[in-house]
Amino acid sequence: VGPHQARRTQDLRSQYDGEIAYTDAQFGRLIEQLKQSDAYDNTLIIVVSDHGEQFLEHNDGGHGKSLHEEELRVPLLIKLPQQQHGGEVRDALVEMLDIAPTILDYLELPIPGTFRGRSFRDLIETGSTAPRIGFSELLLEDKDCIATRTPEEKYIKDFVQQTEVWYDLAEDPGEWFAKTSPVRDPDLLRPTAHARNLEGKPGLHMLIPPI
Numbered sequence: 001v002g003p004h005q006a007r008r009t010q011d012l013r014s015q016y017d018g019e020i021a022y023t024d025a026q027f028g029r030l031i032e033q034l035k036q037s038d039a040y041d042n043t044l045i046i047v048v049s050d051h052g053e054q055f056l057e058h059n060d061g062g063h064g065k066s067l068h069e070e071e072l073r074v075p076l077l078i079k080l081p082q083q084q085h086g087g088e089v090r091d092a093l094v095e096m097l098d099i100a101p102t103i104l105d106y107l108e109l110p111i112p113g114t115f116r117g118r119s120f121r122d123l124i125e126t127g128s129t130a131p132r133i134g135f136s137e138l139l140l141e142d143k144d145c146i147a148t149r150t151p152e153e154k155y156i157k158d159f160v161q162q163t164e165v166w167y168d169l170a171e172d173p174g175e176w177f178a179k180t181s182p183v184r185d186p187d188l189l190r191p192t193a194h195a196r197n198l199e200g201k202p203g204l205h206m207l208i209p210p211i
Helices: 003-036 096-106 121-126 188-199
Strands: 045-048 077-079 133-139 143-149 155-157 163-168
Touching: 003 096, 045 096, 096 121, 143 188, 155 188
Parallel strands: none
Antiparallel strands: 045 077, 133 143, 143 155, 155 163
16 A cells, blocks of 8 residues: 555545544434433434445445445444343344344334345344345446345446456455355355345346256
């Protein structure tokens, strides 16, 4: 990394740190108000970021530029009523669309069948859950990409550049070394990505698995 890029990275991080500090202060005001009103102990609180941020990891800054992990991997903090499981950490793959069904699950309300996500209450309470394949999509200005991932591997399809790559996240979590073929199961991530990409879109869609 050259000195110019190092300075630019530091400038971007400093600006971002300032934004985080401001947001943290405002969130602190909300928590203090809940405590003063005696509502804190009985409140379910979920804090999640809407996206991550690039700091030139893949030669760009900001967000909405790619489907690399620095933009997709976000913090998720949950405080249950009565501080159940307080201070515990869970390491598993979940998606943002899983949050709504999880809230309904805790409220003991029915989860609509139209929801694409599923509750991860089992993960919170037991530390384990059924395996998931994460899906993400970027459709913004001149970007049109989809991606799927497991904890160990990731697939990205760029429809504009007409490229597709795989990453071995176990060995290469920073996604520096793109591969042109699957690292593990060849019939998992690519078919899932394209099937998920068609969900909710008009027309007749067929997924024909390999024999």
